Amino acid sequence: MNVHEYQAKELLKAHGIAVPEGHAALSVEEAVAAAKKLPGPLYVVKAQIHAGGRGKGKFKELPEDAKGGVRLAKSLEEVESHAREMLGNTLVTVQTGAEGKQVNRLYVTDGVDIAKEYYFSLLVDRASGRVAMVASTEGGMDIEAVAHDTPEKITTITIDPAQGFMPHHARALAFGLKLEGDLNKQAQRLAKQLYDAFMATDAAMLEINPLVETEDDKLTVLDAKMSFDSNALFRHKDIAEMRDETEEDPSEVEASEYDLAYIKLDGNIGCMVNGAGLAMATMDIIKLNGAFPANFLDVGGGATTEKVTAAFKIILKDPAVEGILVNIFGGIMKCDVIANGIVQAAKDVNLQVPLVVRLEGTNVEAGKEILDNSGLAIVSADDLGDAARKIVAEVKQAA
Numbered sequence: 289m290n291v292h293e294y295q296a297k298e299l300l301k302a303h304g305i306a307v308p309e310g311h312a313a314l315s316v317e318e319a320v321a322a323a324k325k326l327p328g329p330l331y332v333v334k335a336q337i338h339a340g341g342r343g344k345g346k347f348k349e350l351p352e353d354a355k356g357g358v359r360l361a362k363s364l365e366e367v368e369s370h371a372r373e374m375l376g377n378t379l380v381t382v383q384t385g386a387e388g389k390q391v392n393r394l395y396v397t398d399g400v401d402i403a404k405e406y407y408f409s410l411l412v413d414r415a416s417g418r419v420a421m422v423a424s425t426e427g428g429m430d431i432e433a434v435a436h437d438t439p440e441k442i443t444t445i446t447i448d449p450a451q452g453f454m455p456h457h458a459r460a461l462a463f464g465l466k467l468e469g470d471l472n473k474q475a476q477r478l479a480k481q482l483y484d485a486f487m488a489t490d491a492a493m494l495e496i497n498p499l500v501e502t503e504d505d506k507l508t509v510l511d512a513k514m515s516f517d518s519n520a521l522f523r524h525k526d527i528a529e530m531r532d533e534t535e536e537d538p539s540e541v542e543a544s545e546y547d548l549a550y551i552k553l554d555g556n557i558g559c560m561v562n563g564a565g566l567a568m569a570t571m572d573i574i575k576l577n578g579a580f581p582a583n584f585l586d587v588g589g590g591a592t593t594e595k596v597t598a599a600f601k602i603i604l605k606d607p608a609v610e611g612i613l614v615n616i617f618g619g620i621m622k623c624d625v626i627a628n629g630i631v632q633a634a635k636d637v638n639l640q641v642p643l644v645v646r647l648e649g650t651n652v653e654a655g656k657e658i659l660d661n662s663g664l665a666i667v668s669a670d671d672l673g674d675a676a677r678k679i680v681a682e683v684k685q686a687a
């Protein structure tokens with residue numbers, strides 16, 4: 289789960305980390321009121337969307353030369369006019385895709401006199417199975433580009449979970465930022481605080497780009513992007529409440545209400561599968577047959593008719609879907625029960641696209657019979673390869 293910059297900063301602040309003062313705003317009036325609480329005379333009005341690159345972003349509704357989603361303001365009047373221009377408009381950045389994201393919230397924050405920008409991040413690194421911490425002298429830039437062009441400017445360390453964060457980790461990072469004297473000490477202290485905050489919140493990713501050195505020699509967090517392990521949210525009620533569903537794909541939100549694991553992808557073959565491993569294998573074999581999956585969908589072990597129907601509806605809401613492949617292993621559930629669920633769901637949603645079903649497991653013969661006698665144009669398949677070939681052929685034929 290992702291949160292907004294202002295929410296990430298609230299969490300960091302609660303862990304004792306220095307962030308510039310600021311307040312969230314949902315309207316022009318709130319933005320001005322937020323600015324009035326700040327010392328001034330320099331304010332920054334920042335669009336709150338779940339995507340980076342806001343500063344260099346463009347608003348769809350504004351002229352090409354209009355300012356982006358992070359704007360300096362030298363007076364309350366300027367705060368007001370920036371807020372008016374941004375709220376309700378669509379910001380397109382390198383991370384939003386061409387459709388952009390509507391700006392519904394702003395963050396009005398203290399303007400900082402920046403001497404230098406750095407990069408700092410933490411993430412769960414799958415390769416090492418540890419939390420990795422990344423520091424770079426190249427702040428405010430796209431870190432992938434830095435990693436590609438000048439990898440020597442990036443310092444990466446990983447933390448052994450049994451040992452925890454050690455002083456030598458802090459030194460490696462602070463010296464990686466080429467900091468000296470008191471700034472080096474500040475960086476060491478900050479690295480430890482960030483690691484502690486990351487662990488305490490069950491974060492999956494924390495990116496500070498830029499971390500800045502101010503003109504009066506203080507390190508401060510200027511931008512913060514944070515995401516959390518959804519499976520750990522039950523023990524962080526405060527973070528779970530930060531969820532902003534308007535930032536998420538509506539189909540994914542609906543799927544989570546039915547406890548379905550659904551992720552939208554770019555292809556045209558909708559997949560309904562039980563079990564994450566089987567879902568991955570199904571997606572692979574669709575690709576092997578020259579087509580692309582429209583989604584990942586795991587209906588779970590105990591799929592009911594209700595769940596299957598909800599899953600069908602979610603898949604069909606995607607206008608890109610030209611065919612559906614159902615691949616279910618009847619282990620805990622019996623194939624005849626699943627077949628009844630599929631027939632019911634196909635009737636309920638008045639299915640118009642080709643549907644290939646592959647069932648395996650308990651009562652498979654009875655299940656196939658139900659599908660064959662349903663009067664619906666359901667193509668039944670014998671195994672995974674057969675199923676993938678059939679759905680790809682059906683979709684090609686229909687096109």
Ligand code: ADP
Pocket residue numbers: 308332339340341342343344358397398399400401402405428497498510511512
């Ligand atoms: P994004 O990464 O989405 O573009 P940032 O928060 O990193 O958004 O802001 C972009 C740039 O705007 C920063 O690199 C920094 O130069 C400037 N900036 C952001 N916040 C402030 C601030 N509080 N004071 C001064 N400059 C800022």
Ligand code: MG
Pocket residue numbers: 340341428497498511
């Ligand atoms: Mg940034």
